[in-house]
Amino acid sequence: MQTKPKASRELWLDVAKGVGILLLVVLHVFSESKALYGDDIVYFLKLFRMPMFFIVSGFLFAPARPWALAEKRVRTLLLPYVSYLVLVFLLIVGRYYALGMQSGYLSPRGVARLIVGGEYLTREFGVFWFVTSLFATQLLYNYLKLKLHGPLTRPFALAVLLITTSGYVANLLFPHVGTPLAIGAITYSLPLFWIGHILKTAKEDRLRTSALCAIVIFGAIACYYLGYDLVMDLKTTKPGVPFLSIALAACLTWLFFEAMKNLSRASISDRIFTPLSEAAICIMFLHQFIHYTLRYVGLTSDMLIFAICVIVPTIFWSLARRWTLTGALFLGTAPAPAFAKRRLSALTNNP
Numbered sequence: 001m002q003t004k005p006k007a008s009r010e011l012w013l014d015v016a017k018g019v020g021i022l023l024l025v026v027l028h029v030f031s032e033s034k035a036l037y038g039d040d041i042v043y044f045l046k047l048f049r050m051p052m053f054f055i056v057s058g059f060l061f062a063p064a065r066p067w068a069l070a071e072k073r074v075r076t077l078l079l080p081y082v083s084y085l086v087l088v089f090l091l092i093v094g095r096y097y098a099l100g101m102q103s104g105y106l107s108p109r110g111v112a113r114l115i116v117g118g119e120y121l122t123r124e125f126g127v128f129w130f131v132t133s134l135f136a137t138q139l140l141y142n143y144l145k146l147k148l149h150g151p152l153t154r155p156f157a158l159a160v161l162l163i164t165t166s167g168y169v170a171n172l173l174f175p176h177v178g179t180p181l182a183i184g185a186i187t188y189s190l191p192l193f194w195i196g197h198i199l200k201t202a203k204e205d206r207l208r209t210s211a212l213c214a215i216v217i218f219g220a221i222a223c224y225y226l227g228y229d230l231v232m233d234l235k236t237t238k239p240g241v242p243f244l245s246i247a248l249a250a251c252l253t254w255l256f257f258e259a260m261k262n263l264s265r266a267s268i269s270d271r272i273f274t275p276l277s278e279a280a281i282c283i284m285f286l287h288q289f290i291h292y293t294l295r296y297v298g299l300t301s302d303m304l305i306f307a308i309c310v311i312v313p314t315i316f317w318s319l320a321r322r323w324t325l326t327g328a329l330f331l332g333t334a335p336a337p338a339f340a341k342r343r344l345s346a347l348t349n350n351p
Helices: 008-031 038-046 049-059 066-099 108-116 129-148 154-173 180-201 206-225 244-263 269-278 280-296 302-320 324-330 338-349
Strands: none
Touching: 008 038, 008 049, 008 244, 008 269, 008 280, 008 302, 038 049, 049 129, 049 180, 049 244, 066 129, 066 280, 066 324, 129 154, 129 180, 154 180, 180 244, 206 244, 269 280, 269 302, 280 302, 302 324
16 A cells, blocks of 8 residues: 655655754764764754754644643653653663663662753763653743744743743853753743744745844854854753854754755655654664663774664664554553543533
8 A cells, every 4th residue: 555645844844853863863972982073073963953853843833722732742752751761770770780881870869860850861861851841841832822822923022032031040140050850941942942933834034044044153153263152051051152052053953954855855765764753752762871881882983883873762663663552651652541532622612
């Protein structure tokens, strides 16, 4: 049976998500690499690689009733988050008994860090913060959307500006205070999510957008040579250069999107990048455990480590999607429970 070819917009988004998750693996592999240009690659990718995921999420956003959105995101985000926390912890325990590889998580303090989450999760759990931060960002953005309409209304833009500014002020007053589950990142992730939603809803003027990107990028280059650190670390609520780092991440993401639209026209794009897009959740959660384990046993080839960090989680994805339970736990495909369906039906019939 032939499958219906994907619409061009859907395909380029799959390509963007597929390439995006590959860039995340590249970033982490080269963070531990001794390659000649490893530091330069890492610095460049840090300018936009995680902000890009928030922008993509904003692009895919559709407003919903708060209760319905929260229930859905618990199933699609938080349930896999907890499942992978447990799975990776068990893998760390198994690795310790098999290889003797120590881990800071094999202690009461380490388990406490797993519970607190956010910036307290490092190494094998280093990317887990994104999920809890995205959960909070989506719920807050949805609330603002329902109350203030937007995303292009003046009250909505003002609300985003005030929340973002509060993040900069908080960083000045309390620069080293972490937040549980990376909730503090919301002050920087919200404007990125907003930008993604604008890209989806606003009529695009390519010439104007290109000119704006050129101005932002030249400004960022000037700041870089003046000694400013442009990297915005959402996990630790490190702002980079206020407003400029957000604008730079948005511009680089837009250029990335344009490149992905061109790449999606290649005949093999669907076969290569759609599976990677669907397996992205597995690659995100598992690749760091694989990466550090391979380094520990003595593997030094960055390209081989990269390939294994992509292939093994993709195999895990292909297996997990075969069963309802594993799909629910590890892929976020759990169906809505009966009581939630009844509640949603009541809300729909009684707005």
